[in-house]
Amino acid sequence: MRYHLLVPTDFSENAWSAALYALKLYANKPCTFYFSHAWTFLNSGSRTHISQSYIDPLIEEAKAQLEAVKEKAKQESSNNDHEFETIFSFGSLMDSIEFANKEHNIDLVVMGTKGATGAKKLFLGSNAVTVINRVRRAPLLLVPKKSRYETPKKILFPTAFNRFFGEEIKRVKQLAELHLSSIDILHINKKETLSEIQNSNLESLKTELEDFDLNFNWMSDYNSKAIAITDFIKDNDINILAMINYEHSFIENLVKEPIIKKLGFHSKIPFMIIPRID
Template identity: 60%
Template sequence: MRHHILLPTDFSDNAWSAALYALNLYASEPCTFYFSHAWTFLNSGARTHIPQSSIEPVQNKLKEKLAAFKDRAEQESKDRDHTFETIFSEGSVLDCMEVAVKKHNIRLVVMGTKGATGAQEFLYGSNTVTVMNRMRRCPVLLIPSNFEYETPNNMVFPTKFNRFYGEELKFIKEIADLHGSKIEIVHINKKDKLEDKQLENVDMLKTYFKDYNINFNWLTKTRKKEQAITRFIKENNSNILTMINYEHSFVEKLIKEPVIKKMGYHSIIPFLVIPRVD
């Protein structure tokens, strides 16, 4: 199977780090990577007052940068079954990405985050937060700033066991298959025992992942969830955090609180957000 992967870029070092991660993650897989750039006026009302003759040089310069990113990636993937395309679009980042995902049958979006601010925080850019929370067509893999690739042999999957799992679990399998990753399923205890529905979902996970290296972890709720997950990531040398993004989900609450930045700073690992498949 050939993988189709979208790599949005603003031509920053962060964007290149994310691209490198994607190339290495799928080093042994046949892939087509799409470098995309969404361009728009900062002031949407200004477009009517600027002639096309002034716009074209700006757009052509950005297209040259996009081509240079593509050339650089081709050099990195010389001996791999990787091909590269470029997509230059006009509009918002999310709108342009959704069009590309649908048109090119994209299976995964890989994008960089903003860098650390101060000594204690890791901030996702506004575009990243928007894409993470609103992209419903495919998973999004967020790569921390200047992250150096390491084989993702230990995945962390926090879950409450409250919902029936559907097709979204397939992507956890796909990532695990790439490098034989262990899957650490993490549950933070609120009560002394699970309810019947939760127990049924635990059994479902055991059955679904029966051919995989999985481990169930029961964490006592002695602190906030994000702190418990961060501690688990650090203690177990985990290298990918994955969550399912339900409507009004834990992910959405993390963005609002905002605790994703705390987890991102302390763990410094890629974060895979999988949209709920209804």
């Protein structure tokens, strides 16, 4: 299988950290990496006319920067089955991602996040939140600022077992297959409290993941899912967090509240968000 990865970049350190993570995560797999940049000119003086002769050099500079990122990524890769392309577009980041998804059948979008910094403890940043809310074609892997790559030996998949696991679970399986990772299933409640439907979904999940090193975990002494997940990650040396973005899910609540200190969610590891399939 050849993977198609989209790596949007604004030429920042965060974006390059995400690119490096993607290169290492897929180091031994045939891949095409698409480095994309969405160029927008913001004119703070709305009544001031800006000539095309001023704008054109800025566009050319951005194109050159994008090409430089691609060449830098080539130097980092030692896999002859890695291919590198650039996508330069005008408009919003979201438009650029949606275009790439349609044109190139993207398997994963990899983005850097700001990390919990500053007085407001911003976790994601407005761009990442927009992408989480609107991307429906491919999973999104958010890589925290200055995240150091570690071979993902352990993947955490929290679930309430409220829904049947369909096509979405294939994304977790593909992630685990990259490095033969074990999968920790986390339910934040007691096993004895599961309904008949939840137990049915639990059994279907066991069947779906029977070929993997699978561990089931139950945490009942937490009022906050965010704190439970954070503590489990820390106590069990988890390398990647993966969740499905269902309607009214934990993820939906997370992106509505930018002050991470209030939520108690401090993710220092990559976070894969899998879009629900309606």
